[in-house]
Amino acid sequence: MASDFSMLPLDLLGVIALKLETFEDFFKFSAVCRSWNRASSSVKHQWTATPVVPWLLLAENNQDNPDCVRKIYNLSNNKCYNLNLPETFGARCWGSPYGWIAMIDRNYDVILFNPITKAQIPFPCLKSVDDGGVKSKSDGSYQHWFLRCFADRLIVLKVPQNQHYEFVVLVVHVYYRSLSFARQGDQSWTPVLVKSEDQMLDVVGMGDKLFAIYRDGSIVSWNFKEFNALELIKPADYSPCGHEFLVEFNRGGCDHTYLVRSGSDLLTVLRYMDQYDHKEDDTISFRTVDFEVYRFKSKDKSWEEINDLGEVALVVGGNSSMCVSVAHVKGLQLNCIYFTDDECSFWKSVKEPGGHDTGLFxxxxxxxxxxxEGDDMNSSFAPPTLFIPQL
Structure with a gap:
């Protein structure tokens, strides 16, 4: 007689689940049936995985796809998983290292969404935030503009708070390069006081500190403990002087600057891009051609170029920038930068639409x-993004 493994005691199933080594195996275990899912859910906080690698949330497919299936690509084994993810369709998405995808949906609501568990954390709507003077249009173009251009990125932070952690979402606004934040449960977005004389390029969290880099190369920091939804948060200059190589680099047209935390180090990653004019159809496209990485030296507030990342890889682009330990992980390469397409200015190009500029340096x-190498990369408002899965 065939055994019905769904009838195994939950305690026994929990013991089996805790012996699984990889996130992929734990994920598959939880998807077998309801009892196995209950068992995995009951022990997931005790389970420790081997180092987890980023997964790639691919672009949505609206053709002959009534179940809103979306592919997720596992970089470690080159496999795709088909997940029913209607919550993500029509939304602009950014990945994070904490299992969550940060989304702006068609109603301009901000949501943290876990593609594996389907859990959601709502954040305030962005309708009330200044849109830079762009007015709504009845033909729907405003909605498309808002999703594609209004927010340069949503950055998810996991902040220590009274013996536990809470999630904070930061919005870097594309026109003024201004910054707003909201905690779980907030009813509105709180602006962060930034340097008005220059443009902010990127922000990163390190412990209870938040760092931002500006176009002139200066670094500004805030303390999360001072973040209060009732007033503007004033920064303290950490490195007020500019640096010539950063000033010169940031004069470029579509080049990008990222801040990344690597252990106790603060890194800046410079992404060099070439622009191409297609005279036959009067369109413009672009492609990444080079990267440089610099480490910030707090002692003399200077930057030194580095060519060896050690046993880690960096992840930049349409996501919260991440540093991933890959020394004992199959499928990922040491001393490399994984990047996704975040140059939204040209995503509507006929020649090379959004998503094409994704790769490994x-x-x-x-x-x-x-x-x-799949054919499901392109989107005019939400190309693929990398995230680290968690249950």
């Missing part, structure tokens, strides 16, 4: 290659 050799 080897910091030692300077070579660039694709890490995913």
């Amino acid at each position: 080897d910091l030692k050799t300077g070579n660039i290659q694709r890490f995913y």
Whole structure:
């Protein structure tokens, strides 16, 4: 007689689940049936995975897809998973290292969404935030503009708070390069007082500190403990002087600057891009051609270029920038930068729409290659994004 493994005691199933080593195995275990899902849910806070690698949430497919199936690509084993994710359709998405995808949906609501568990955390609507003077249009173009251009990025932070953690979402606004934040449960977005004389390029959290880099190369920091939804948060200059190589780099047209935390180090990543004019159809496209990485030296407030990341890889682009330990992980390469397409200015290009500029840069050799070759990369408002899955 065939055994019905769904009838195994939950305690026994929990013991089995805790012996699984990889996130992929735990994820598959939880999807077998309801009893196995209950068992995995009951022990997931005790379970420790081997180092988890980023997964790529691919672009949505609206053709012959009534179940709103969306592919997720596992970088470690080159496999795709088909998940029913209607919550993500029509939304602009950014990945994070904490299992959550940060989304702006068609109603301009901000939501943290876990593609694996389907859990959601609502954040305030962005309708009340200044849109830079762009007025709504009845033909729907305003909605498309808002999703594609209004927010340069949503950044998810996991902040220590009274013996536990809470999630904070930061919105970097594309026109003024201004910054707003909201905690779980907030009813509105609180602006963060930034340097008015220059443009903010990126922000990153380190412990209870938040750091921002500006176009002139200066670094500004805030303390999360001072974040209060009742008043503007004033920054303290950390490195008020500019640095010539950053000033010169940031004069470029579509080049990008990122801040990344690597252990106790603060890194800045410079992404060099070439622009191409297609005279036959009067369109413009672009492609990443090089990267440079610099480490911030707090002692003399200077930057030093580095060519060896050690046993880690960096992840930048349409996501919260991440540093991933890959020394004992199959499928990921050391001393490399994984990047996704975040140059929204040209995503409507006919020649090379959004999503095409995604790949892997080897910091030692300077070579660039694709890490995913599928045909489901392109979107005019929400190309693929990398996130680290968690239950």
